[in-house]
Amino acid sequence: MSNQVKYQLEESEMPTAWYNVQADFATPLPPVIHPGTGQPIGPEALAPLFPMDIIMQEASVGPYAERFIDIPEEVYEIYRLWRPTPLLRARRLEKALDTPAHIYYKYEGVSPVGSHKPNTAVPQAYYNKLAGTKRLATETGAGQWGSAVAFASAFFGLEAKVYMVNISYQQKPYRRMLMESYGASIVASPSKDTAAGRKFLEQDPNHTGSLGIAISEALEDTVTTPDTKYSIGSVFNHVLMHQTVIGEEALKQMEKAGEFPDVVIGCVGGGSNFGGIALPFVRGKLKEDKTTRIVAVEPTAAPSLTKGIYTYDFGDTAQMTPLVKMYTLGSAFIPAPIHAGGLRYHAMAPIICKLYNEGVIEAVAVKQNPVFAAAVQFARTEGIIPAPESSHAIRVAIDEALKAKESGEKKVILFNLSGHGHFDMAGYQMYFAGKLEDYEYPVEEVEKAVAGLPKVAA
Numbered sequence: 001m002s003n004q005v006k007y008q009l010e011e012s013e014m015p016t017a018w019y020n021v022q023a024d025f026a027t028p029l030p031p032v033i034h035p036g037t038g039q040p041i042g043p044e045a046l047a048p049l050f051p052m053d054i055i056m057q058e059a060s061v062g063p064y065a066e067r068f069i070d071i072p073e074e075v076y077e078i079y080r081l082w083r084p085t086p087l088l089r090a091r092r093l094e095k096a097l098d099t100p101a102h103i104y105y106k107y108e109g110v111s112p113v114g115s116h117k118p119n120t121a122v123p124q125a126y127y128n129k130l131a132g133t134k135r136l137a138t139e140t141g142a143g144q145w146g147s148a149v150a151f152a153s154a155f156f157g158l159e160a161k162v163y164m165v166n167i168s169y170q171q172k173p174y175r176r177m178l179m180e181s182y183g184a185s186i187v188a189s190p191s192k193d194t195a196a197g198r199k200f201l202e203q204d205p206n207h208t209g210s211l212g213i214a215i216s217e218a219l220e221d222t223v224t225t226p227d228t229k230y231s232i233g234s235v236f237n238h239v240l241m242h243q244t245v246i247g248e249e250a251l252k253q254m255e256k257a258g259e260f261p262d263v264v265i266g267c268v269g270g271g272s273n274f275g276g277i278a279l280p281f282v283r284g285k286l287k288e289d290k291t292t293r294i295v296a297v298e299p300t301a302a303p304s305l306t307k308g309i310y311t312y313d314f315g316d317t318a319q320m321t322p323l324v325k326m327y328t329l330g331s332a333f334i335p336a337p338i339h340a341g342g343l344r345y346h347a348m349a350p351i352i353c354k355l356y357n358e359g360v361i362e363a364v365a366v367k368q369n370p371v372f373a374a375a376v377q378f379a380r381t382e383g384i385i386p387a388p389e390s391s392h393a394i395r396v397a398i399d400e401a402l403k404a405k406e407s408g409e410k411k412v413i414l415f416n417l418s419g420h421g422h423f424d425m426a427g428y429q430m431y432f433a434g435k436l437e438d439y440e441y442p443v444e445e446v447e448k449a450v451a452g453l454p455k456v457a458a
């Protein structure tokens with residue numbers, strides 16, 4: 001069919017394994033360091049937080065050192081509620097842009113909670129259930145991750161407690177109600193429920209919160225509550241691995257479309273949806289002779305890759321986590337209140353950082369007004385109201401298509417549409433009212449923040 005729009009896979013064609021990119025790295029990831037001893041930590045240090053299967057996936061050891069890791073049957077059965085997700089050709093957008101480029105997008109918003117996040121929430125809940133965990137604690141920025149944990153916990157009979165960044169809690173009451181409908185308990189972060197939260201509330205009773213603070217609260221909750229483990233929505237290696245189901249499907253779907261992307265684009269907060277779409281294409285660069293450009297898109301308000309420094313930092317604001325080598329703006333970073341709540345993190349997944357440092361992937365930062373302009377153009381041509389986070393990828397896909405128009409090249413562009421924006425209409429309203437500010441994080445602030453970090457010899 002010459003004007004085909006959707007490239008679907010049958011359920012029977014769904015990939016049966018996740019891709020473990022660590023197996024293809026020429027050199028291992030930099031070690032995770034204990035802040036007290038300055039020495040690499042072993043798996044036992046993570047045991048209070050995660051079940052052993054997850055820890056071994058994180059470290060890529062034992063049965064989890066392979067390139068491909070079988071998706072457990074119980075997880076596969078739940079994935080089938082919405083997977084395989086569609087790959088679409090944005091023909092109307094192409095026409096509106098009058099570009100010779102072909103634009104494809106993988107749509108993860110068809111999951112029950114509206115984003116890619118359940119791709120990892122489900123296996124995390126599964127491995128916890130296997131290990132006897134009764135309760136999960138987690139944080140959420142925009143509410144997408146909390147929704148995924150609430151959903152996955154309901155399927156495996158686990159309790160869920162979600163620390164939701166205060167500004168999102170205020171902006172998105174329906175997200176909170178959605179999580180409650182799945183049976184989870186939600187609290188605005190900083191909260192009175194943890195010592196870390198109380199400390200930030202003392203400094204400012206109306207604290208807008210940050211992902212770093214919410215992570216500190218969820219971690220404290222985990223280690224102080226019996227039968228509780230921690231569930232994380234991004235950044236960690238195992239999370240990115242679970243998300244590779246996106247890119248593995250996309251590879252098969254692009255083949256059905258008879259094309260291969262010249263450019264693969266994803267937005268980055270902690271790096272999970274980007275890792276999900278991109279890592280199977282990274283494999284083509286690392287192991288085959290592919291020259292695909294792979295572009296991570298971040299907000300100028302939280303530009304960890306484009307302005308951050310590649311050094312050891314904590315994963316949270318209260319400095320409870322081990323030290324990890326990442327591009328970071330400093331763990332004390334409190335981001336400007338942009339509407340892409342899920343992109344307001346101070347650092348980035350170590351896997352993405354390593355690939356960026358080695359020049360395998362590129363990064364670009366964009367401002368929120370042009371991002372919303374792209375979102376609106378997409379909604380009016382393709383029909384889907386995209387999440388503000390995902391719209392960062394749309395902005396750059398459109399920019400690439402416009403460049404192709406200028407040069408007259410028939411580029412093939414693939415981007416990940418990580419979620420829909422049905423709970424983000426307040427952001428759209430502010431955009432239409434001309435009330436959105438464009439924030440640019442000053443590079444001097446990064447230098448100051450990073451100067452205070454512990455020095456690691458590695």
Ligand SMILES: Cc1ncc(COP(=O)(O)O)c(C=O)c1O
Pocket residue numbers: 115116141142143144145233234235267268269270271272273274341342343387389390418419420
């Ligand atoms: C729809 C959507 N896309 C992207 C992100 C960013 O996270 P990540 O970089 O882990 O994909 C979020 C985070 O909340 C999100 O909700």
